[in-house]
Amino acid sequence: MYAHIESTVTALVCLLTAFVIQRIYDKERKQQNVNTISGIKWFGLAIFVWGIGAFITLISTKYFGFSASSKWLIYWGVFISLINSLFILLSLPSIEHQKKRNMIVRIVERFSVKEFVMLFSGIFIMIAFVFIATSYTNQDISSSFIWLIDIPISLVVALALLYELNSAFINRNMKFMYLPCFSLFVLIVIAVSHRIIPHAFVDQYINVADWSFIGIIAALSFKFIFILLFSILLYSWKFLSEKEQQHSEFVVLEAERNRLHMENEKLLVANESHIDTIQSLTKKLKQEEKKVTKLQEASKIELSDRQKEVLANLGICGSKKSYTEIAEAMHISVDGFQAHIYQIKKILNISGAGGKEQLIAYATENNLLQFATIACD
Structure with a gap:
């Protein structure tokens, strides 16, 4: 029951949000350089992947009789999580701030999008093949073992995301956003830990149903906070971009005004001191023009x-x-x-x-x- 609720809510919220973000991206792309707003596209795709993953899981469990603990669905969940991590990593370089980039972002920036996707895919396809070959025919291996493919990368992405979001908000004089950013990181850690801790171990300290409920709440909460933080970041970026653009236009216009004013003063001085010469040259010019x-x-x-x-x-x-x-x-x-x-x-x-x-x-x-x-x- 809890799994159905999580999949339904995630699918509805994430797919709807992804649609809205895509519309924003299309609108901004017509007005600006595509490179400056590429982060909107990658964040939107990350949210879309969550939504489509939850939608497929919901259809599989509700209409095709798959169990929520089915290894095929676990493999699907790991795949969706890895794709989501890839898109988030690609979006991080577009988060603007004045601080030094963290190591993960610097690694991403060393490659083009195509090169990084190929590198990421190649590494994790090899790792996933080993995990799948080991776990698929071995009934003793639990789903917790399969999730180990995704856990390290999810934690690395969470740390990089925490640093970049916090740096961006500080750069926008929004230091109070540190608490939501840190909350997002904590919820990601809880959701990730929930996947790898065996139920047999949990049952010694807490009811398994309550533990599942905690995991679902953590998973939904960090997705909602992620969307919320992204929305705040997007509109603060938009406001900051428009403000900087207006300031730049003002500086350019002010410089042009000063230049024209100086030229006008020079022309007035030249006109006063050389008016006879100007009249003579004008007369000759008219004669030459007639010729x-x-x-x-x-x-x-x-x-x-x-x-x-x-x-x-x-x-x-x-x-x-x-x-x-x-x-x-x-x-x-x-x-x-x-x-x-x-x-x-x-x-x-x-x-x-x-x-x-x-x-x-x-x-x-x-x-x-x-x-x-x-x-x-």
């Missing part, structure tokens, strides 16, 4: 092959020779050459002083020198 605009507009106009030749020859020799000399080199009359120049200026919308220089610049900038037919010695 560039004219040239850009002119570049859209198609010139004839003869006009390109005249413009190219002017671009090559215009700075050294006169129109007359260039016309003679091209074997055309000066009037004909100037007529071409006039038409080109009209097409390119070039007028006023400096027309020759503008034509030379246009020829150079628009890659028209390739059409030249004379050489300028």
Whole structure:
């Protein structure tokens, strides 16, 4: 009866909690770096494993006639406990605090997730094989012997979890959470001890039914406290993360404001002391912009092959020779050459002083020198 109650309560509470944690993880993953919230995923999976393990145990005992002391169910319980320990170990590095990491967490951090899972699985598959091969055909071996596979790792995980949780809460100025953390560790030790102490030994000091009831209460209590501590840690982490983010954004904005203020002061000083220079440069800039605009507009106009030749020859020799000399080199009359120049200026919308220089610049900038037919010695 007690076993059914424990399995039912554990299955309902843990599966429901795992579902809620998964929803929180999905929401946070869209907003943040996945690595910073990976602990939510692993804690959620650890709780889910408890729930699914209790659910399978409940179905097996209630509908398939398995005894609660069946070796198959004991093997299943050991497997679930080991998987749960694996997920808790993977979650520990994500618990943020300023203290030095304990040795277990430092070992976990040395490996990638895939490597650590393979290492953990390989070691305990070998150990489990020896225990199963020894206990399955030997009816004299009790379930307490089988649970010895899980006891050491459960105690190590409990110690590491106690240290990391307590360090995290201290870092969040929540030192009063030491008592619940220590209570969690004590309950885990009681639940673990309950599995390995033979009933024949217990019967000498206390009623076996009462002893079973104590074990169930300890098992349920440490699961509930684990979920509670994780929830408090999650929301305190969320609050701390948002606070740190807001502070970081404030610092960045304040620095940017100061930088802009200093630049504004420099610009005001420069404007007051060099206003004439600025006006002169602005005027020249506008003139250059007009020239560039004219040239850009002119570049859209198609010139004839003869006009390109005249413009190219002017671009090559215009700075050294006169129109007359260039016309003679091209074997055309000066009037004909100037007529071409006039038409080109009209097409390119070039007028006023400096027309020759503008034509030379246009020829150079628009890659028209390739059409030249004379050489300028």
